[in-house]
Amino acid sequence: MTMGAPRFWRKTQSRYNLYGVKCKSCNATYFPPRKICPSCRRASKLEDVKLTPKGEVLTYTVIRSAPEGFERQTPYIMAIVKLDEGPMVTTQIVDCEPDEVEIGMAVEGVFRKIRESGKDGPIYYGFKFRPARADKDLAV
Amino acid sequence: MKMNKVAVIGVGLTKFGELWDQSFSDLFVEAGANAIVDAGIDGKDIDAIYLGNMSGGRFIEQEHMASLISDQAGLNPAPATRIEAACASGGLAVRQGVIAVASGMHDVVVVGGVEKMTDITSERVTQTLITAADQEWEAFLGMTFPGVYALIARRHMHEFGTTREQLAAVSVKNHANAKDNPHAQFRFDVTVEQVLGSTMVADPLTLLDCSPITDGAACIVLASPEKAKEFTDSPVYITGAGQATSTIALHDRERITVSDATINAAKAAYKMAGKGPEDIDVAEVHDCFTIAELLAIEGLGFCEIGEGGPFTEEGSTARGGKISVNTSGGLKAKGHPVGATGVAQVVEVVLQLRGEAGKRQVDADVGLTHNVGGSGGTAAVHILEK
Numbered sequence: 001m002t003m004g005a006p007r008f009w010r011k012t013q014s015r016y017n018l019y020g021v022k023c024k025s026c027n028a029t030y031f032p033p034r035k036i037c038p039s040c041r042r043a044s045k046l047e048d049v050k051l052t053p054k055g056e057v058l059t060y061t062v063i064r065s066a067p068e069g070f071e072r073q074t075p076y077i078m079a080i081v082k083l084d085e086g087p088m089v090t091t092q093i094v095d096c097e098p099d100e101v102e103i104g105m106a107v108e109g110v111f112r113k114i115r116e117s118g119k120d121g122p123i124y125y126g127f128k129f130r131p132a133r134a135d136k137d138l139a140v
Numbered sequence: 141m142k143m144n145k146v147a148v149i150g151v152g153l154t155k156f157g158e159l160w161d162q163s164f165s166d167l168f169v170e171a172g173a174n175a176i177v178d179a180g181i182d183g184k185d186i187d188a189i190y191l192g193n194m195s196g197g198r199f200i201e202q203e204h205m206a207s208l209i210s211d212q213a214g215l216n217p218a219p220a221t222r223i224e225a226a227c228a229s230g231g232l233a234v235r236q237g238v239i240a241v242a243s244g245m246h247d248v249v250v251v252g253g254v255e256k257m258t259d260i261t262s263e264r265v266t267q268t269l270i271t272a273a274d275q276e277w278e279a280f281l282g283m284t285f286p287g288v289y290a291l292i293a294r295r296h297m298h299e300f301g302t303t304r305e306q307l308a309a310v311s312v313k314n315h316a317n318a319k320d321n322p323h324a325q326f327r328f329d330v331t332v333e334q335v336l337g338s339t340m341v342a343d344p345l346t347l348l349d350c351s352p353i354t355d356g357a358a359c360i361v362l363a364s365p366e367k368a369k370e371f372t373d374s375p376v377y378i379t380g381a382g383q384a385t386s387t388i389a390l391h392d393r394e395r396i397t398v399s400d401a402t403i404n405a406a407k408a409a410y411k412m413a414g415k416g417p418e419d420i421d422v423a424e425v426h427d428c429f430t431i432a433e434l435l436a437i438e439g440l441g442f443c444e445i446g447e448g449g450p451f452t453e454e455g456s457t458a459r460g461g462k463i464s465v466n467t468s469g470g471l472k473a474k475g476h477p478v479g480a481t482g483v484a485q486v487v488e489v490v491l492q493l494r495g496e497a498g499k500r501q502v503d504a505d506v507g508l509t510h511n512v513g514g515s516g517g518t519a520a521v522h523i524l525e526k
Contacts, residue, residue: 003280011276032277059298059396061290062343063282067267070282078287078342080391088391090278098343103298114281126281 005122015126018053018109020087021046031087053109053127055083062098069115077101081129095130106132143412144242147368147375148524150179150361151487156475157325159355164200164256165212167357171480172213172252175359180371183213186361187246189220192233192253193479198268200256209252226272227428229253230358230482231383231511231520237362238381238522247367253483254357265353269478272514274389286350286429288390288515290342293431296397297344299446302434304344306449308335310430311348311472313458318469320499325354325475335430349430354475358484376490380413380523382406388517397446401519402439402510409508409521410441417441420463420523421504422492424485426512427470433457436510437465440521464502467492482511482520489524 011032013019020031024045028037031051037044060079063070070076077093079101093101094112107129114124152174154167162170168191176183189210196202206220223233230253237251257265270279273288296302312332318324335348368375384404387393393400410416417440425440427433434448442463443451451457457465468474468488471481489507491497507524 003276007276059291059295061287061294061345062340063284063287064339064343065266065284065286065341067270067279067282067284068263073282076282078281078283078291080291080396090281090283090389090391092282103294124280 003117003124008122008124016111018051018127019048020051022049029086031083031089051083051085051087053129054132055081055107055129057093057101057103057105057107058082058088059103060093060101069117079129081107092128093130094128100131108132143381145365145377145379146238146241147363147365147377148360148486148490149363149368149372149375150175150181151490152176152178152359153323153484153487154357155323156354156356156477158258160258162355164196164202164205164254165209167256167355168209168252168254168359169213171357171359172250175250175361179361181248181361183215185248186215186218186250188218188240188249189215190233190237190240190249190251191220191222192230192251192482193222194224194226194229194255195268195271195478196256198271200259209254225518226513227426227476227478228482228511228513228518228520229479230484231509231522232482232518234360234482234486234522235381235383235520238378241362241364248361248363250359250361251483252357252359253480255477255479256355257353257477258355262353278389284342286345287342289429289431290345291390292396292435292515293344293429296431296434299397300449302449304336305332306453307344307349307430307434308332309453310427310433311335313452314427314466314470314472317459317467317500318473321469321474324469324473325352326469326473345429345431351428351471351476354477356475356477356480356484358480358487360483360486360490374494376493377525378522379525380409380415380521382408382412382521384408384519386516388514390515393516397435399435399439399512399516399519401516402436402512402521405519405521406440406510409523413523413525415506415523419506420508421506422464422467422489422502423508423510424468424470424488425465425510426481427466427472428476428512430472432512433465433470435516436512440508440510459500459502464504467497467500467502482509485509485511486522486524493524493526
């Protein structure tokens with residue numbers, strides 16, 4: 001899919017810096033951010049929170065038949081990563097080969113180019129995850 | 141919640157497949173005419189029309205299709221309403237028709253489901269189908285629909301020891317059933333080896349784990365039991381209707397290997413009908429991918445959670461097994477015109493309960509249909525009895 005600039009811009013804090021929300025009523029953390037805590041509803045007390053981009057692979061696949069805009073990236077790894085702070089995110093796994101990824105693997109977030117929107121459209125950036133490297137600073 | 145039961149007095153289908161010579165409204169008119177003739181009613185008897193359709197706007201750049209199909213079918217000025225819930229659009233249209241009759245608002249309604257998918261390239265079809273997922277946090281990042289189900293399959297294999305061969309067994313069974321269904325898109329057998337050896341789409345799912353791109357329409361005629369007596373001596377009744385909702389994004393679900401929408405919709409339908417999974421003889425379930433059939437039979441209670449693989453492999457879901465699942469060939473082999481699927485499932489179960497399913501006939505008194513939208517954000521379950 002393509003996304004107009006306003007739609008992308010509205011969530012840049014989450015896309016660039018992994019901002020989610022935390023509910024002060026029940027302590028649940030959500031990513032992407034929500035306007036209401038589904039558990040607390042009108043008792044929701046949501047605050048912005050910058051999440052630590054660390055977690056583990058819950059499950060993964062290798063996309064071989066890509067949607068528009070991703071044709072040149074195939075084969076690429078898509079995964080659901082469970083963040084250490086609770087929420088789960090759908091993300092690409094990069095800097096490793098398809099046969100190197102496994103369930104339970106520790107990963108960390110990196111800031112990368114996601115896609116282009118045609119020749120003249122905007123270039124979108126955001127988070128992807130890579131195998132955790134204890135010795136390096138996190139890039140997100 | 142108890143419901144006034146609703147009779148299905150007529151059913152109709154088109155052929156499913158790549159139907160280049162038929163337009164969207166042609167498909168509805170053909171399935172609708174078949175259902176009306178089957179019911180023995182006249183167009184003037186119809187009080188309302190409900191239409192399941194996922195994405196006319198993207199597939200044929202046509203919205204407002206309720207007006208289009210009513211117009212083309214000569215049913216104006218009956219109220220016509222389109223219902224959308226991705227691949228569960230048909231199941232939800234059935235539910236709206238059931239509610240309309242059970243409430244006493246209407247005596248006779250037509251429920252149709254139509255999708256015209258082959259007028260655009262397969263790349264654009266893929267783009268359209270992924271609109272059933274969260275656009276901003278799944279699709280935009282490069283996710284595909286087979287990819288979403290591949291994530292579920294990989295985790296199911298990890299948690300429960302489900303094997304690749306067990307997933308393939310779903311495809312093998314459903315192809316075998318489709319061979320005996322004249323309306324099916326793929327009327328040929330496949331082997332486990334062929335499924336495993338076909339083109340990898342999204343690991344671990346191959347092309348033969350995936351339902352195809354299909355044109356097709358299905359139609360049923362619903363009536364109150366009193367009204368049904370005017371037209372038929374042997375109606376099939378819808379006695380239970382359940383619908384439930386879950387998160388649109390797979391990653392927001394507490395457990396991605398369990399369809400909580402299916403479990404909740406089934407619970408509601410079973411309760412309403414006073415039945416349980418052990419009472420069901422024949423079921424049409426949502427097998428958009430082989431893994432989806434395992435989630436379906438587990439969530440509907442035909443086997444324990446996590447046991448869908450062995451249960452399928454041992455033949456329990458084959459025709460004449462413990463419970464006959466997807467006698468029509470399912471979405472996998474009958475074809476999956478997304479908005480039509482939920483209605484077509486009811487057509488198959490009605491044919492089975494009437495004893496009119498030809499070579500694929502099984503011995504059945506109670507049937508069930510199960511229709512899912514997206515990766516499980518919506519589920520609809522209906523229970524049907526003679």
